[in-house]
Amino acid sequence: DSGVTQTPKHLITATGQRVTLRCSPRSGDLSVYWYQQSLDQGLQFLIQYYNGEERAKGNILERFSAQQFPDLHSELNLSSLELGDSALYFCASSVEGVGANVLTFGAGSRLTVL
Amino acid sequence: TQLLEQSPQFLSIQEGENLTVYCNSSSVFSSLQWYRQEPGEGPVLLVTVVTGGEVKKLKRLTFQFGDARKDSSLHITAAQPGDTGLYLCAGADSNSGYALNFGKGTSLLVTP
Numbered sequence: 001d002s003g004v005t006q007t008p009k010h011l012i013t014a015t016g017q018r019v020t021l022r023c024s025p026r027s028g029d030l031s032v033y034w035y036q037q038s039l040d041q042g043l044q045f046l047i048q049y050y051n052g053e054e055r056a057k058g059n060i061l062e063r064f065s066a067q068q069f070p071d072l073h074s075e076l077n078l079s080s081l082e083l084g085d086s087a088l089y090f091c092a093s094s095v096e097g098v099g100a101n102v103l104t105f106g107a108g109s110r111l112t113v114l
Numbered sequence: 115t116q117l118l119e120q121s122p123q124f125l126s127i128q129e130g131e132n133l134t135v136y137c138n139s140s141s142v143f144s145s146l147q148w149y150r151q152e153p154g155e156g157p158v159l160l161v162t163v164v165t166g167g168e169v170k171k172l173k174r175l176t177f178q179f180g181d182a183r184k185d186s187s188l189h190i191t192a193a194q195p196g197d198t199g200l201y202l203c204a205g206a207d208s209n210s211g212y213a214l215n216f217g218k219g220t221s222l223l224v225t226p
Binding site: 002004033035041042044045048055056090101102103104105106107108 | 158214215
């Protein structure tokens with residue numbers, strides 16, 4: 001157990017739908033990162049939050065949004081889902097938000113869009 | 115744009131063999147990290163290399179950071195089935211806001 005908790009573990013939904021993925025960071029970590037992993041693209045950085053504020057943005061689509069709450073948990077919202085959004089979504093956390101930090105990953109949420 | 119290129123993409127070897135996987139970039143990194151990911155799990159950090167030319171050893175795994183801090187290699191001696199997994203290198207630079215960018219990884223299969 002890495003200490004980073006992600007729910008749900010598996011999710012199957014239809015095109016056009018909206019889903020929310022949830023992440024609780026490791027105790028004491030202030031930064032949360034979201035990554036998308038697919039076979040063809042590998043592990044792609046989506047977005048980072050540090051202590052409730054957006055810190056860095058990667059290849060996140062406009063249909064996707066995220067936030068980090070005062071208790072430091074984070075949610076990734078995916079809307080108007082397309083077949084190509086099917087992937088593993090990982091949350092990771094780290095202590096600090098500046099510089100290249102060591103990330104602790106959760107076990108991921110597998111999203112299947114039918 | 116994929117900042118980090120890893121090779122080979124796939125590697126299948128027998129127990130006891132040695133292997134080297136590579137991570138290359140045109141960018142200079144302040145540090146590079148290596149992670150291993152097993153099926154159904156998230157990546158787990160193996161090592162961080164910081165200084166150009168640095169060599170770090172973790173049991174049978176040897177990690178090297180290039181002198182110019184643009185590339186790195188991972189050498190495994192006498193591979194075991196437990197080494198099977200996806201090996202990912204990751205680096206951050208100012209262009210990415212210091213968020214870690216990952217290579218696509220090398221998928222290693224070690225058979226008994």
